[in-house]
Amino acid sequence: MELIASMVAFFVLVGSWFVLPATSRTIEPAAHPVPEGLPTAA
Amino acid sequence: MDKISAGDTSWVLASAALVMIMTPGLGFFYGGLVRRKNVLSTVMHSFFILCLISVQWVLWGYSLAFGPDWKGLGIIGDLSWIGLNGVGLKPNPDYSATIPHQAYMVFQLMFAIITPALISGAFAERKRFKAFVLFSLLWATFVYDPLAHWVWGHGGWLNKLGALDFAGGTVVHISSGVSALVAAWVLGKRITHKTGEDVEPHDIPMVVLGCALLWFGWFGFNAGSALAANGLAVSAFVNTNTAAAMAALTWLTISWAHKGQPSVVGATAGAVAGLVAITPAAGYVTPAASILIGLMVSLVCYAAVMLRDKMKVDDALDVWAVHGVGGTVGALATGLFATVAINSGAANGLFYGNPVQLKIQAIAVFSAWIFSGAMTFIILKVVNVFVPLRVTEKEEAMGLDLSQHSEVAYSPS
Numbered sequence: 001m002e003l004i005a006s007m008v009a010f011f012v013l014v015g016s017w018f019v020l021p022a023t024s025r026t027i028e029p030a031a032h033p034v035p036e037g038l039p040t041a042a
Numbered sequence: 043m044d045k046i047s048a049g050d051t052s053w054v055l056a057s058a059a060l061v062m063i064m065t066p067g068l069g070f071f072y073g074g075l076v077r078r079k080n081v082l083s084t085v086m087h088s089f090f091i092l093c094l095i096s097v098q099w100v101l102w103g104y105s106l107a108f109g110p111d112w113k114g115l116g117i118i119g120d121l122s123w124i125g126l127n128g129v130g131l132k133p134n135p136d137y138s139a140t141i142p143h144q145a146y147m148v149f150q151l152m153f154a155i156i157t158p159a160l161i162s163g164a165f166a167e168r169k170r171f172k173a174f175v176l177f178s179l180l181w182a183t184f185v186y187d188p189l190a191h192w193v194w195g196h197g198g199w200l201n202k203l204g205a206l207d208f209a210g211g212t213v214v215h216i217s218s219g220v221s222a223l224v225a226a227w228v229l230g231k232r233i234t235h236k237t238g239e240d241v242e243p244h245d246i247p248m249v250v251l252g253c254a255l256l257w258f259g260w261f262g263f264n265a266g267s268a269l270a271a272n273g274l275a276v277s278a279f280v281n282t283n284t285a286a287a288m289a290a291l292t293w294l295t296i297s298w299a300h301k302g303q304p305s306v307v308g309a310t311a312g313a314v315a316g317l318v319a320i321t322p323a324a325g326y327v328t329p330a331a332s333i334l335i336g337l338m339v340s341l342v343c344y345a346a347v348m349l350r351d352k353m354k355v356d357d358a359l360d361v362w363a364v365h366g367v368g369g370t371v372g373a374l375a376t377g378l379f380a381t382v383a384i385n386s387g388a389a390n391g392l393f394y395g396n397p398v399q400l401k402i403q404a405i406a407v408f409s410a411w412i413f414s415g416a417m418t419f420i421i422l423k424v425v426n427v428f429v430p431l432r433v434t435e436k437e438e439a440m441g442l443d444l445s446q447h448s449e450v451a452y453s454p455s
Binding site: 001002003005006009010013016017020021022 | 288291292295298299302303304328330331333334337379393
């Protein structure tokens, strides 16, 4: 029982990573120096 | 006559060293989470407690926690082992028949050190150093030592009742977590709630390093609690790693769903929550159960972090949500998943046909919450009579590194 429940829990977690959003956070240029390649708020 | 085992003694001494490194590791974990002007004071909390309790434990702490039961009440040890009088190199079969008594004593010392250090995350960035020193000494003496006696001491009342706590879910994590909540409430919020200053972690790689040191040391914490180099130690080791990993994956997933990104700090918080929850259960449950415990603790602790936010209590580094609530989850889960198939000297839990064990675990949890919460409140009020608990607003704005230690972590030159 414990084994089945733990197996299900693990696969639910792994499966969720393929459907969860991948939003990027923006960085305020005034507050931080922005390394090349990162998105900025401006 | 009890015979010393070289293997058991080696493992317990190595485990004591592993648990020792957890406290400086905790300093890094907490130090990375605070702002750069408070990193030294935060690291110092852990390092100072390592030194302070090492001496307190030898002088009177060990006697109060593990000494012969005072008047047979099961509340506290007497002072007959003060200064380690009578705590020698022969085994004490009440605690472990195959290692020198002093090896057991020094292993337990490392638990006594990290417990008050855990609380320091709640009052980070605003507690006066002198108040912290006095509080830590009183807390170790009047909260940790009695509670350790209740659960682990020979003749302790929770020990006699049959409460299961393999490595410190109640003694270490509930006590520190609940005390943290009370301390955060008594001290009040940081001034950042007035200034609107950003309180994001100043060094996340340091947080990850600290978490890794904690995880590494936790093998000694839990597997060392078998007090022998045997199969039970291996079982606790496997469960410890498994629960930490599952809890980290779970917390990361929840934070991803909640905030849109897989958080690095979230993964470390989840790992610590998993380590906390498996602590009382490590020597009693199967590896599959440790996966479920890791899953449960991150779900509950993440909710506790959000609840703490609504409670408007500035527990700066979420000690209550991770240690107090995580320890509670672990202690109750022990009452669900414990099985004598893993540890023949223990008891079955609810899922193995023994509902009484869950009731005993609940009594232990309730007692630890009430005792540590009430005592911490009293101790803080007493300390405040002699030393103000908080630094001034000016000192807080300046940062505790400069105002309390006249040093800075990162030289501008």
